[in-house]
Amino acid sequence: MAQNGTESTSTYLYDPTILSQLESSAFHAEYKDGVKPLNPGENFKLRPLCLEDFDKGYLQLLGQLTSVGEVTKEQFEDRFNKMKACDDSYYVTVIEDTSVNQVIGSATLVKEQKFIHHCSARARVEDVVVSDVYRGKQLGKVLVDVLVALGKKLNCYKISLECKDHNVKFYKIFKFEATHGQNYMQLRFFD
Numbered sequence: 001m002a003q004n005g006t007e008s009t010s011t012y013l014y015d016p017t018i019l020s021q022l023e024s025s026a027f028h029a030e031y032k033d034g035v036k037p038l039n040p041g042e043n044f045k046l047r048p049l050c051l052e053d054f055d056k057g058y059l060q061l062l063g064q065l066t067s068v069g070e071v072t073k074e075q076f077e078d079r080f081n082k083m084k085a086c087d088d089s090y091y092v093t094v095i096e097d098t099s100v101n102q103v104i105g106s107a108t109l110v111k112e113q114k115f116i117h118h119c120s121a122r123a124r125v126e127d128v129v130v131s132d133v134y135r136g137k138q139l140g141k142v143l144v145d146v147l148v149a150l151g152k153k154l155n156c157y158k159i160s161l162e163c164k165d166h167n168v169k170f171y172k173i174f175k176f177e178a179t180h181g182q183n184y185m186q187l188r189f190f191d
């Protein structure tokens, strides 16, 4: 983390100080260097994705969500740098258990620039996952709560997501609701 000198700010996918400006009720402790300790006494840190997370089990965590495939460190870094170059677009937010140096939760907010709604932007919640051994500790709630606060802070006019039936109840906690007459449709090219 930035505070112990092992990671520099430049390796963050997005500016971590934005996290310290969020109006989020899901966590209470003070920020340090824009990186959030979730609760006093715990080793969970909320922060943007870092380049170093390749070695902290990030892709293995995503593997609990869907198929990831074989991704080399070079491919990971290339994709990370492309996302970082799209300024103000990719807000991949993770929770690290610093006692084991592992990323144990992740959720992404993607900001999409629009011409509509007075050249506004919309946000999409993607790839929400908490490691199976850490579930039930309110970490998923913290992640989604932070993304909602982030979407507001980034002046998005709405946030949307797609989820399986069994997760609808989870997202209702944050006041997401299905819209009558709207359909989620897809054309899938490969898994």
Ligand SMILES: CC(C)(COP(=O)(O)OP(=O)(O)OC[C@H]1O[C@@H](n2cnc3c(N)ncnc32)[C@H](O)[C@@H]1OP(=O)(O)O)[C@@H](O)C(=O)NCCC(=O)NCCS
Pocket: 064, 065, 127, 128, 129, 130, 131, 134, 135, 136, 137, 138, 139, 140, 141, 142, 162, 163, 164, 166, 167, 168, 169, 170, 173
């Ligand atoms: C969905 C997921 C992220 C939840 O993470 P988590 O850290 O276990 O959830 P939390 O501990 O923060 O749960 C917060 C609350 O939501 C409830 N909850 C959690 N998962 C739920 C679900 N699938 N459906 C309904 N309620 C759920 C919890 O019971 C808890 O309620 P409480 O506040 O009354 O105790 C996690 O189960 C996961 O990673 N699942 C596999 C990947 C996945 O399906 N991701 C979603 C893709 S759309």
